[in-house]
Amino acid sequence: MRRATQSPYVIGIDFGTLSARAILVDARNGRELASAISEYPHGVIEGSLGKTPLKSQSALQDPRDYLHALKEVVPAVLRKGKIRGDQVAGLGTDFTSCTVLPVFANGEPLSFDKGLAKNPHSWVKLWKHHAAQPEADLINEIGQRRSEQFIPTYGGKYSSEWFFSKVLETVREAPQVYRAADRFIEAGDWIVWRLTGRETRNVSAAGFKGMRVHANGSDWAYPSAEFFAELHPELARVVEEKISGPVLGLGSSAGGLTAEWAEALRLRPGIPVATGNIDAHAGVPACGVTKPGSLVMIMGTSTCHLLIGEQKQEVEGICGVVQDGIVPGCWGYEAGQAGVGDMLGWFVDHRAPKYVHDEARRKGLSIHDLFSEQAAKLRPGESGLLALDWWNGNRSVLVDADLAGVLVGLTLQTRPHEIYRALIEATAFGTRQIVNAFTSKGIAIDEIFACGGLAQKNPLLMQIYADVLQRPIKVAGVQEASAFGAAMFGAVAAGIHPDIHAAASKMAPRPKKTYKPNAENRALYDALFMEYDKLHDYFGRDKNSVLKKLLRIRRKGK
Amino acid sequence: MRRATQSPYVIGIDFGTLSARAILVDARNGRELASAISEYPHGVIEGSLGKTPLKSQSALQDPRDYLHALKEVVPAVLRKGKIRGDQVAGLGTDFTSCTVLPVFANGEPLSFDKGLAKNPHSWVKLWKHHAAQPEADLINEIGQRRSEQFIPTYGGKYSSEWFFSKVLETVREAPQVYRAADRFIEAGDWIVWRLTGRETRNVSAAGFKGMRVHANGSDWAYPSAEFFAELHPELARVVEEKISGPVLGLGSSAGGLTAEWAEALRLRPGIPVATGNIDAHAGVPACGVTKPGSLVMIMGTSTCHLLIGEQKQEVEGICGVVQDGIVPGCWGYEAGQAGVGDMLGWFVDHRAPKYVHDEARRKGLSIHDLFSEQAAKLRPGESGLLALDWWNGNRSVLVDADLAGVLVGLTLQTRPHEIYRALIEATAFGTRQIVNAFTSKGIAIDEIFACGGLAQKNPLLMQIYADVLQRPIKVAGVQEASAFGAAMFGAVAAGIHPDIHAAASKMAPRPKKTYKPNAENRALYDALFMEYDKLHDYFGRDKNSVLKKLLRIRRKGK
Numbered sequence A, B: 001m002r003r004a005t006q007s008p009y010v011i012g013i014d015f016g017t018l019s020a021r022a023i024l025v026d027a028r029n030g031r032e033l034a035s036a037i038s039e040y041p042h043g044v045i046e047g048s049l050g051k052t053p054l055k056s057q058s059a060l061q062d063p064r065d066y067l068h069a070l071k072e073v074v075p076a077v078l079r080k081g082k083i084r085g086d087q088v089a090g091l092g093t094d095f096t097s098c099t100v101l102p103v104f105a106n107g108e109p110l111s112f113d114k115g116l117a118k119n120p121h122s123w124v125k126l127w128k129h130h131a132a133q134p135e136a137d138l139i140n141e142i143g144q145r146r147s148e149q150f151i152p153t154y155g156g157k158y159s160s161e162w163f164f165s166k167v168l169e170t171v172r173e174a175p176q177v178y179r180a181a182d183r184f185i186e187a188g189d190w191i192v193w194r195l196t197g198r199e200t201r202n203v204s205a206a207g208f209k210g211m212r213v214h215a216n217g218s219d220w221a222y223p224s225a226e227f228f229a230e231l232h233p234e235l236a237r238v239v240e241e242k243i244s245g246p247v248l249g250l251g252s253s254a255g256g257l258t259a260e261w262a263e264a265l266r267l268r269p270g271i272p273v274a275t276g277n278i279d280a281h282a283g284v285p286a287c288g289v290t291k292p293g294s295l296v297m298i299m300g301t302s303t304c305h306l307l308i309g310e311q312k313q314e315v316e317g318i319c320g321v322v323q324d325g326i327v328p329g330c331w332g333y334e335a336g337q338a339g340v341g342d343m344l345g346w347f348v349d350h351r352a353p354k355y356v357h358d359e360a361r362r363k364g365l366s367i368h369d370l371f372s373e374q375a376a377k378l379r380p381g382e383s384g385l386l387a388l389d390w391w392n393g394n395r396s397v398l399v400d401a402d403l404a405g406v407l408v409g410l411t412l413q414t415r416p417h418e419i420y421r422a423l424i425e426a427t428a429f430g431t432r433q434i435v436n437a438f439t440s441k442g443i444a445i446d447e448i449f450a451c452g453g454l455a456q457k458n459p460l461l462m463q464i465y466a467d468v469l470q471r472p473i474k475v476a477g478v479q480e481a482s483a484f485g486a487a488m489f490g491a492v493a494a495g496i497h498p499d500i501h502a503a504a505s506k507m508a509p510r511p512k513k514t515y516k517p518n519a520e521n522r523a524l525y526d527a528l529f530m531e532y533d534k535l536h537d538y539f540g541r542d543k544n545s546v547l548k549k550l551l552r553i554r555r556k557g558k
Helices: A063-081 A133-145 A163-173 A175-180 A187-196 A203-208 A225-231 A238-243 A259-265 A279-286 A341-351 A354-363 A367-375 A416-439 A453-457 A459-469 A481-493 A500-507 A519-540 A546-556 B063-081 B133-145 B163-173 B175-180 B187-196 B203-208 B225-231 B238-243 B259-265 B279-286 B341-351 B354-363 B367-375 B416-439 B453-457 B459-469 B481-493 B500-507 B519-540 B546-556
Strands: A009-015 A019-026 A031-039 A088-095 A100-103 A183-186 A253-256 A272-274 A294-299 A303-309 A320-323 A331-337 A386-388 A405-410 A447-451 A473-475 A513-515 B009-015 B019-026 B031-039 B088-095 B100-103 B183-186 B253-256 B272-274 B294-299 B303-309 B320-323 B331-337 B386-388 B405-410 B447-451 B473-475 B513-515
Touching: A009 A063, A009 A187, A009 A279, A009 A481, A019 A063, A019 A481, A031 A063, A063 A187, A063 A259, A088 A187, A088 A279, A088 A481, A100 A163, A100 A175, A100 A187, A133 A163, A133 A225, A163 A175, A163 A183, A183 A187, A183 A238, A187 A253, A187 A272, A203 A320, A203 A331, A225 A238, A272 A481, A279 A294, A279 A303, A279 A331, A279 A481, A279 A500, A294 A416, A294 A453, A303 A416, A331 A416, A341 A367, A341 A416, A354 A367, A354 B354, A367 A416, A367 A459, A386 A416, A386 A519, A405 A416, A405 A519, A405 B546, A416 A459, A416 A519, A447 A453, A447 A459, A453 A459, A459 A473, A459 A513, A459 A519, A481 A500, A519 A546, A519 B546, A546 B405, A546 B519, B009 B063, B009 B187, B009 B279, B009 B481, B019 B063, B019 B481, B031 B063, B063 B187, B063 B259, B088 B187, B088 B279, B088 B481, B100 B163, B100 B175, B100 B187, B133 B163, B133 B225, B163 B175, B163 B183, B163 B238, B183 B187, B183 B238, B187 B253, B187 B272, B203 B320, B203 B331, B225 B238, B272 B481, B279 B294, B279 B303, B279 B331, B279 B481, B279 B500, B294 B416, B294 B453, B303 B416, B331 B416, B341 B367, B341 B416, B354 B367, B367 B416, B367 B459, B386 B416, B386 B519, B405 B416, B405 B519, B416 B459, B416 B519, B447 B453, B447 B459, B453 B459, B459 B473, B459 B513, B459 B519, B481 B500, B519 B546
Parallel strands: A009 A088, A088 A272, A294 A447, A447 A473, B009 B088, B088 B272, B294 B447, B447 B473
Antiparallel strands: A009 A019, A019 A031, A100 A183, A253 A272, A294 A303, A303 A331, A320 A331, A386 A405, A405 B405, A473 A513, B009 B019, B019 B031, B100 B183, B253 B272, B294 B303, B303 B331, B320 B331, B386 B405, B473 B513
16 A cells, blocks of 8 residues: 555546546545536447447447546546646546446457447447346356356346356357457456556456355355356356456555546546446445445435445345455445336326326426325325335345336325325335345344435435334435545545545545434334235245236237 | 006106106117206215214215106106107106115105204215214124024125115114104105105115015015114114015006106106116116026126026125016126226326326327227237226125225336226226126026126227126117116006016117127136236235235224
8 A cells, every 4th residue: 555645635436327427525534625527428329339230228338438538527626626636646436337348458448449349249338238138047047057156145146237148148149259359347447447557357346246256265266167168168268368367455556547647637647546446336435334234225216235244144135245345354245126216206207197297386396396295294004005116126135127016005095195105115115125134144234324316305215214124324425425435445545544444434424314213103114014025925936926927928928 | 567558658767876867768669769867956965964064974865856856857858759748658767775764654754854854864875875884894793693694695794885784873873863764765765655655665675785685495584673683772673663565576566656746747647657776777677688697787987797697596795686686587696896987087087197198188089098099009918917906995706895906017117008908907807706706606697788888988998808708798779778777667567568578678779789709818818817816815815914904004003
């Protein structure tokens, strides 16, 4: 680790799905001096690539967009924050994941090559590129048969979104691209490579998405060559040939900023650049969380649950568990709910009747706010409604994208705001189910934090979560938790703070609000959760449940 | 039975919930010459009676309204049909049921008495007066304990809507009214009493609502004095004191029209007036149905299923089975679904989003028609949705007003017209459940007829019923089946036809349309019905089902 420099400023850069955002922070106290955002010129490439039609569920990106945004946002925060470039001591980044691209040995993307650029597989496959489901199915089938360690580590199932599903899709559909690629790499590691001139990988993405997992009681390992050869003969040496190399812990410096990039960003050459990180994960220390027993919920269209644990445990239906994966020195657990804000948005878009629109306009409220105002007056259970929150499938505990939503207790007297509340409650019960999956394995959850859009904007929802979980929930004091966390890891890489614990204690703002559980609602919510749990198992665990049969009927009818 | 007169015209008068309607028919061929409608000035009295607040779920009427409407509609059809009053050979009526009032020995309602009029119990309790649920509960408790015959006859449960629930409510809450009443009578029998000056009761209402039931292999009987005394000491002699008297078969003449009413209605004195009848029941012969093995569905806000059978069978969860109760010489069975058109109306009112309103306006369609147009393009099962149609409870087979609706299979891609179709399908599955309840007991259903607003107006719904039941469904050729059927029974009472079979063969129009089952949809609907049946038992049969628990939680929270 480098010695602390005199200069206390750091920059965190968050590469999202549609844009990149930078924030400039004083590492001594966490004061945010400026932020800037730049949209990717090509956004998400779907449907077709130029004139080439894309497979259904494809979602690509152009790596030039990341570089373009980088050159905009860093000088912008310097300008806005009135800080000279040579006052910046370090950089940190975070990126969507698993977002993967094939590159040449020098780090140049294959999509920069005129000939290869015509093939969609030469481009960045964005996290939400879901076209590799057949590959994921094969990986799970072979992985389960061979009892590969990644299967329990990933809660029983490897996702179509992840690293080797995407690479396997490439080797199966475009072997010439696979062969031309010297390396496959997470976009978050690639951007760090660009900035430092040095190829590294981060322990978090490698662990959570890339099959670099720990067997119980042993060190980490990738699956064997035999496993990869079974997936596809050309993959037998994929680890050695296309992936191997240094895997660095979070907060390590991946290298110094190159002269070329220092000039482009108006920064000092050689300042440390932190190793890459996953966007949601970077938000955890930004909430002030670095100790075991803390759960952070990143709540937006979907919810990501990140838990810091002291040891590894197999937990049903989690997304993954990785040593040093969120905070160095601890085990990081990830779980999630696939539809939260999305489901409420669906309800507002497709189920709000005209009279609700009229009333909202009259009162000058959004539909969400009108529903919240009305729903806040209801007692738990008053509407007689109960829902299963699976409008977008179930990510944890059941890990089943084929499940769908259920709504129970409708009558001629049921009104829209009652359903709105029932949907919120259902997502809270879904979180309680996840919390129970951890605590039933003896993994402590002492504190719960929330960040993201829903946590900031929907107080009714937050209070219901506190009541359903019967625990206080602390809403993060930062608005842009990921970029802020990236800046914190940048401060550690720059040696301003000795580790992420120290960085968090100095930099993370105090929670801006704590929602306290209302003890009066405890018994009612306990009773309602028992019914939720009953429906959860009835519809979710049986392979011949009504939901499964409906899906089969739906497919048979085609 | 009287001899046929020369004059072939008859009038049928249907007393509905909000209005009375008369039609003038040529009994030789069923040609409808005129119809007229008159709304009741006081409609349904709810909330308060003058300044007296009413109990929740009370629904009263003013008997003067019936007389007022009668004096309007009969002269109106003569005028419109250009028929002289002395050309009318007979009258028939039908009435909502169970609609009950207390009267003096001369037939004068207690509500006409200034002193008694202040008490709500002196007024007509309309069929949908649901305030007597505690009384119905007591009747069922004591009836079950004593193994009274009315319990199996009524499918296991006596309703809060029915005769003795309402009378028991009166004696418990207003003993002075009970004592002042010389008689309690169905409004349908009371109107016939007014017209003829003679107190009679009709076999149908007495059997379906009034506990005048057949034990297996024996003649009819009311429950014993011991039973009534257990309900309330003052009820011990209720049958002898307040109810006994002639009970006449359908199509019998209850007497000749009085001189006073002949003058008021501009008809000939002494013409036969048919005995009273229940409104839905009167519609059966109007569909041309008088033989065993025929099911008639009267489809509107709710659906009433009337089946003609050859013998008595105990069938789970039917409303009742009565000898001569629908067609003389046969057993009449009644079953029902509590929310059909109502539920679709709820969906349109409270769940149609703004963009659907906009599109309907642009296309010049009603919301129902727009949804139907879109839903007609879906294959069975295509939406992945399935519902339980219990928005207004379950009337048959489960007989449980506390059940509520369930909607399964919702996703972020679910659109409103898909739910609209799922609700229609759910009501069709509910009817299939009822059909199965009959046929599983060996009661034949050879033909299915439909009448009522939904049958006339919603072709998508009718086709789905034909497909789900995999049977042709014949839509009645009459628009106003009840009034038409009343006219047919009037023609029998007048001796124009020897019996209702002959009347039906001469007068009932042919079905206006037959919906034929689409064999391609059979397998898909069989598969969907299996899932419906699974949910039906899971949510409906268990006393600790999620729906029951939700109701308990709802009540506990109060």
